[in-house]
Structures are given as C-alpha cells and as structure tokens.
Amino acid sequence: MSRFSLSTASVATLLLLQLSACSKPQEAAQAAAGAPEVEVVTVQTAEIPAEVELPGRVEAYRIAEVRARVSGIVSKRLYQEGQTVKAGTPLFALNPEQLQASKLEADAELARTEANLVNANDKLQRYQALVGDQSVSQRDYRAAQAEAQLAKAEVAAAQAKLNRAKLDVAYANVTAPIDGVARRALVTEGALVGKDEATHMTTVEQINPVYVNFAQSSSEVFALRKALRDGQLKGSNGQLQIALMLPDGSTYPSAGKLSFSDVSVNQTTDSVVMRAIFDNPQQELMPGAYVRLKIRQATNPHAILIPRDALIRDQFSSRVWVVNAKQELESREVQTGAVIDKQWVIEHGLQAGEQVVVTNAATQTAGAKVTPKQVSATDNITKAVAP
Numbered sequence: 001m002s003r004f005s006l007s008t009a010s011v012a013t014l015l016l017l018q019l020s021a022c023s024k025p026q027e028a029a030q031a032a033a034g035a036p037e038v039e040v041v042t043v044q045t046a047e048i049p050a051e052v053e054l055p056g057r058v059e060a061y062r063i064a065e066v067r068a069r070v071s072g073i074v075s076k077r078l079y080q081e082g083q084t085v086k087a088g089t090p091l092f093a094l095n096p097e098q099l100q101a102s103k104l105e106a107d108a109e110l111a112r113t114e115a116n117l118v119n120a121n122d123k124l125q126r127y128q129a130l131v132g133d134q135s136v137s138q139r140d141y142r143a144a145q146a147e148a149q150l151a152k153a154e155v156a157a158a159q160a161k162l163n164r165a166k167l168d169v170a171y172a173n174v175t176a177p178i179d180g181v182a183r184r185a186l187v188t189e190g191a192l193v194g195k196d197e198a199t200h201m202t203t204v205e206q207i208n209p210v211y212v213n214f215a216q217s218s219s220e221v222f223a224l225r226k227a228l229r230d231g232q233l234k235g236s237n238g239q240l241q242i243a244l245m246l247p248d249g250s251t252y253p254s255a256g257k258l259s260f261s262d263v264s265v266n267q268t269t270d271s272v273v274m275r276a277i278f279d280n281p282q283q284e285l286m287p288g289a290y291v292r293l294k295i296r297q298a299t300n301p302h303a304i305l306i307p308r309d310a311l312i313r314d315q316f317s318s319r320v321w322v323v324n325a326k327q328e329l330e331s332r333e334v335q336t337g338a339v340i341d342k343q344w345v346i347e348h349g350l351q352a353g354e355q356v357v358v359t360n361a362a363t364q365t366a367g368a369k370v371t372p373k374q375v376s377a378t379d380n381i382t383k384a385v386a387p
Helices: 003-033 097-130 138-170 218-230 377-385
Strands: 037-042 045-067 072-077 090-094 173-175 180-182 200-217 241-245 257-261 271-278 290-307 318-323 329-340 343-348 355-357 371-374
Touching: 037 318, 045 180, 045 241, 045 329, 090 200, 097 138, 200 218, 200 290, 218 271, 218 290
Parallel strands: 037 371
Antiparallel strands: 037 355, 045 200, 045 290, 072 090, 090 173, 180 200, 200 271, 241 290, 257 271, 290 343, 318 329, 318 355, 329 343
C-alpha cells in the first residue's frame, strides 16, 4: 500500500471520530429539548374538615297565638304592630262592664250563702245541746248537720264562682303570654270576640334565639356513620360546627348548635330531619326565610388535595396527569369530593408522594417525556386566581 493511501485513511478515520464526538452533545441537546419542563406538586395528605352544605328554613323559637278567653267587645288595641313585648304586656282591652256585673252578682251570691251557713251552724249548735236530753230527735239533729254541710258547700261554690268572675274581669285585658314580637292585629276595635270560640287576636313570636330546620338524605347519614366506624373519618366529639350562609353569600356571625336530630327516616323524603339553634339578638334572621347551612360533621385525617387547575373533567370522568418513575406522563382517573380553598379533595386514585402536573394539563400527551419542576400548591393557587 502506498504512503498516500495510508495518510488518506488516517484522515478519514480522524474525521469520523470528530463527527461522532460532536454528535453526542447534539443528541443530548435534542433529548433535553424533547423533555419539556412541567410544574408539578407532590401529593401529600392533610387533615381537613368533612363538611356538607344543606338548605334550611328559619323558624321562631316559640310561637304563641293570643286568643280571647272571655266574650266581649274589643275597646282598644294597646300595642304597636311589630312591637317587642314582654310576657304580661297588655295587647287588647275588652269592654269590662258585663264582666264586672257578673262579678257583682257572684259577690252577692257569696254573701247569701255565707249568711245561710251562719244560720245553719247556729241551728246545729242549738240541736246539739238539746239532743242529749232528747228534746230533739236524732233524726232532726242529723238533718241539722246535713243543712250545715250543705250551706258550707254552697259557700265554697259561691267563692269559686266569684274567683272565676274575678278572672274574667282580668281577662278583659288580653296580655302577651311570652316575650317576643307581637305581629299584626287580627281584630279591630268594636269586634265581638270569644262568643262561640276563643278568637285568634294576634300572634307573639320569640325570635331570639331562632331555630333552623334542615334535613340530610339518609344515604349521606349512613355513609357518614360507616366512614366514622371504619376510621376513614374522625368524629367531632358529638359537637357539630354549624355555620349559616345568608342569601347575600356572607356568613352569619354566630355559629349554631344542633338541638335535635330525628331518630327515624322520613318515609316521604327519605331524609333525616334535624334542627339547629342560633342566637338572633339583632333579629337579622326572620322566621320563614330560606338559608344554607355549612355543617362540619367530622374530619378526614388522610385527605389528598390538588390544585383546581390540575384536574381535567368531562362528562365521563375526572383525570389528572401523573409523572411516573420514567419521567413520563401518565393519565390517572380520580374520584373527587368537595372543593376546599380552591383545591379539589381527591377521594380515590392518588397516593401520597406521587407527582401531579398542575399547569397546562389540557395540552399534555400520554407517554410524553417531561422534566418535572416542583412547586407548592399554594403558589399554583395564587397564579390561578391572580388578575
């Protein structure tokens, strides 16, 4: 082989080695360019409240219908409609003339019976002195005793009649039976009340505190009890935390307390009826109004939360992108719960320690190589809600 041929081969070999050496950084660069950076959060467990939001209706703490106890003509209304009254406050006045006349008649009846009793006792005493020497027969003596007892009974009946007449005179002033707000009057001056029945004159409602009645479906109640029994949820020591949401979306300043929970399921609505009690010093809660209650029934000690933008939802499922051990994207179907502080609660589908993509989730492709960049869930939420 000639010297020229050997030198030509050496040059060719050197060129191949140089090209090979240059191609390795290019391949590495191409590989790096093919693995785009994605922001991920590492799944962690946290203790969160298990809450439910239910509709409710406000009801007065106590309701008393004010009715006429005696028959008479309404002479005057003594309160302003909507006025706050105390128990015993006069609300209406009835014409008392007929009632006072009945009282005078009862007074006279009592005086007559008392006179008869004095007469009967005097006769009994005289017969008692004479029966010993047989000046009066035993039969007449026993009759005198019976007359005295009858006169005594007539005095008691007359006294009861007088007491009833005094009560009727007092009932001419119709008063509030409880503390509360007196509603509109149902009768006017000159109306005859109590003739054949106890006429409904107005209503007094105590609205501080107030009740809020609500119901929870039996399936939710059973599921809650099962989760507590299985240890998936931790109980709240029997003290439910109940917040009331006003129609404008704000939260009522005072928390409520559960005062009643039915022991059976309503067969018509398939729900369990409950009742909460709320302080209402400013009378802000009006009976009959619809409100919403947020009830913390337990806590979930092992809850998994992910940022809201990490979830992809359609009509069939809810999914997230997970970066697996090979640095590849994997689509994972999950089961979601409530939204708490702009984070989804994941009930099934994720484990602690897994990496979930939190940005541009809708544009990712299954199996794609990525370079994960760790961010905190709080940072992601701040970006999502920033103007």
